[in-house]
Amino acid sequence: MDFAFKFVVRLFITMIISLILTPIFKLVSFKIGAVDRPGERRINTKTMPTAGGLSIFFAFSFALLWEFREMLPFDYVWPILLGAAIVVFTGLMDDIFELSPLQKILGLTIAALEIYFVAGIKISTVSIPYIGVFDLDWMGLPMTILWILAITNAVNLIDGLDGLASGVSIISLTTIGIISYFFLPNSVEVPMVIFTLIAAIIGFFPYNFYPATIFLGDTGALFLGFMISVLSLQGLKNATFITVVTPMLILGVPITDTVYAMIRRKFNKQKISSADKMHLHHRLLSLGFTHRGTVLTIYALALVFSFIALLMNYASNTAIILLIISTGFGIELFIELIGLVGENRQPLMHGLKFLGNRRYRQQVLNTHSDKRIERKSEKDPADDAAQMKEARMKRKHYQPKHKK
Template identity: 55%
Template structure:
């Protein structure tokens, strides 16, 4: 009798192989159907690059979750067949894949793209238990239960927000793939060891998705021969948004914060972009070249060096999320305060908020530099004496 753990490892290895074999085929298909990313002012690539690489990730994920895993899982924890558990995820993911593929070929306008994401998110809310129906206020707060209409709104909002946040950071070879693998691996560990309200199906599915992306990463890492495209970035972001919902609705306070910390890179980059564009008088959805990876490149880092730095930042977020689950309440508060300060200082140092928007650094300089402090006080007195 083969132990379940060994069977699952075999499934993971098979998923990796399927993804690795499917990727070159998807690359060939991308050229045939016109899913090609041509160079322009905002693109890093200098030559036409096949996109739609997400098809390989989706194919490997689907083969494993609908074909391989159900064969080794009968019934666990009284939650019914795994096939019925994961089928709505695959159907909703398929809608995202179609939406992204059409966008990679024809460049959809924002509204049709959003409609595809909303349709897929609605399927998740209707046919699965991935719902934002209650929320534990962190660090000693009450457990809030939401009415049905609010649960639907918050669930859709979270999924759409994370989907677009992940899509926004897709600007360098291997960036989304690597950050997603780090985030998903951490999410799987947290869901297995710390989410008491979840079942074993959740980490099993998360690790399958992580391995599906891992098989694609060697082709996508710099210098890439294929991009994820919106096909892959939207699918990965969507799945991360859905799978992270279990942590948000967990009755353990720290578990509520965990998915937000794990997804620190895309969430922070998106929030900072909204703040930056609002302060500059631009529309929040207006594209620019001030994202984290753009700023790191402008500082002189190489393409690969920039990606590795962001991997490291993502790893710090993930490590913090793991530490939160084994820390006391006071320790958790200190971790969060330290993390927020670190993010703000880094953002100001690399100019991600925009030029001359460094209030925290100016405050630290005011405290630690007497010459600057005297100069600032003199300017303040001069301004208020008029």
């Protein structure tokens, strides 16, 4: 009880430190030029400071190095903070000078290599139901780097509205902390670090929620994404039968937005790194949601994903697989309804309509028949007129005789 009380008090102190530091770094942002000016792709209508992530990073670092110095081993803390510092520096440079995507990836890769070789945090095994556990061996390095880069950039991509990335990060980290505490009872350090980071974000959150007075910027969004990726490797690697599925579900909102953005740009023949205004929050805004309503809706989606991730840890292998299939079906249906890939790209909706609407089904079959005849007529033009006439007669036969 004494330990729990001290821990909660120190979390409260961390939150207060972040709360105090945020206005200071707001002034610092203007001084160093870390600002976001209004533009075509921007939601803000005035120049906003973007180095808000510095207050979270410094409050978090102070807590680990000083407040929890007796609870957390220094050898465990400093490698994580070193990797985080590399990411924060990369993000700050981007907020000031607008780095190229390659330069940002380089900075994140250096941080990922530091985590792998210095901190010793890595993906070493993958567990698949009914098959067994596979040792990745040398594949552990590229898999770890890919995981850190993917999650870091996914969180960065959803940072498009006031309080969006910070709120989703709080929900995701809380879920990871709960799972790591109950399913990794011998590893107290991981949930302690997670809840310390949550306290630092909560101190920043009042300034970032709509209407925001300071943004996370790449400084904060990259830092939060990096820490989530690293802590999920530690906190969830032995928590479920499928090693990767639980953190992917917890981070379902940013991962879904990123994956469908890549699919959308592929269909539109655009570069994967190109920017657009078709992300999840953009689509909800275009459908008539208010700024605050869009953010709260995405919070609700993040909570649903987190709840599913928690359920997975109590389910059997068969239930986990069925849960994943059901979740995938629901995600695809939601994505098509809001038009995240494109309003004309709705394969699941068209499939359901084909099964449930006889008139639509006959129309599709007729169109397919006409196209097949046209393709065949290119090879044998003599039969074109006869086949088209026969197709029209069949279609006429299926039309209702009496129309209202």
